[in-house]
Amino acid sequence: MADTDSVKEAKNFYHDIPQKNEAFFLKGLNSYDFGMKNRMSKIFNPKSGHTVMLAIDHGYFQGPTTGLERIDINILPIIPYTDTLMLTRGILRSVIPPTYSNGIVMRASGGPSILKELSNEQIAVDIEDAIRMNVAAMAVQVFIGGEYESQSIHNLTRLVDAGIRYGIPTLAVTAVGKELNKDARYLRLACRICAELGATYVKTYYCTEGFETVTSSCPVPIVMAGGKKLPEKDALIMTYNAIDQGAAGVDMGRNIFQSDYPIAMISAVREIVHNGMKPDKALDLYNSLKKA
Ligand code: R5P
DSSP: OOOOOTOOOOOOOTSSOOOOOOOOOSSTTTTSSSHHHHHHHHHTTTTTOOEEEOOOTHHHHOOSOOOOSSSSHHHTTTTGGOEEEOHHHHHHHTOOOOOOOOOOEEEOEEEOTSSOOTTEEOHHHHHHHHHHTTTTEEEEEETTTTHHHHHHHHHHHHHHHHHHHOOEEEEEEEETTTTSOHHHHHHHHHHHHHHTTOSSSSEEEOSSSSHHHHHHTTTTTTEEOOOOOOOOOHHHHHHHHHHTTTOOOOEEEEHHTTSSHHHHHHHHHHHHHHHHHHHHHHHHHHHHHHHH
């Protein structure tokens, strides 16, 4: 029998102080359960509300593309500067140290290589393996207007259903084929469809006209994909504009790992994303860090 003699009587119930009931810091996600919000808080910094994701999943259809030939040599030195890594389970298991404790976003769709029709993807990860690898989210490509549009949307909705079952968010990645314009009208359409069909957050490209209409018409957070390698100054301006126009962060690959100075570049991107640094100051930071 438990010894109850020394148990103190509880005295102060603070009955005059209502329990706090704070809204979750990311838009559109308040109705989710603890596990989903906890995982999103591993991707997005609750203080700034933003994230710097490093995308290194390109090999899933491109093979060892420039900058990703040796992830152990080229990428591991950069990962301390990331909030989140986006990658395949193959690279996660074979190269990434399990001591990496920030968010992991696992690429969960795939199939065709660059030699074939890219939109012909299938779900490429079992939810059990995503759980086993302790991921913060799963990512699926959605090809609005693509040849296999419906199939890619079906991949999204199946992953959303599996993810909700276990509290794992789904990142919908709006793919932009060569034949599709990346204008605001297209991006609004693609992002909104992904959100309507259950994506927890959406990754899309930046457009110079009307990007704020893309972010404002999407009811869940948007992160900006970097796209092809630009001069550092241009990539920093694009990052600033995307955040200023409502993006909740970046999921950037080539503009970081193909930079001559990836650590200097991701450090400058971080200052913009988390602290609102202006692009000219961020470029100064990049230039000073690359000399160090
Ligand atoms: C491409 O399909 C991959 O999902 C990449 O993660 C994505 O394109 C972002 O990388 P980048 O900034 O190089 O465009």
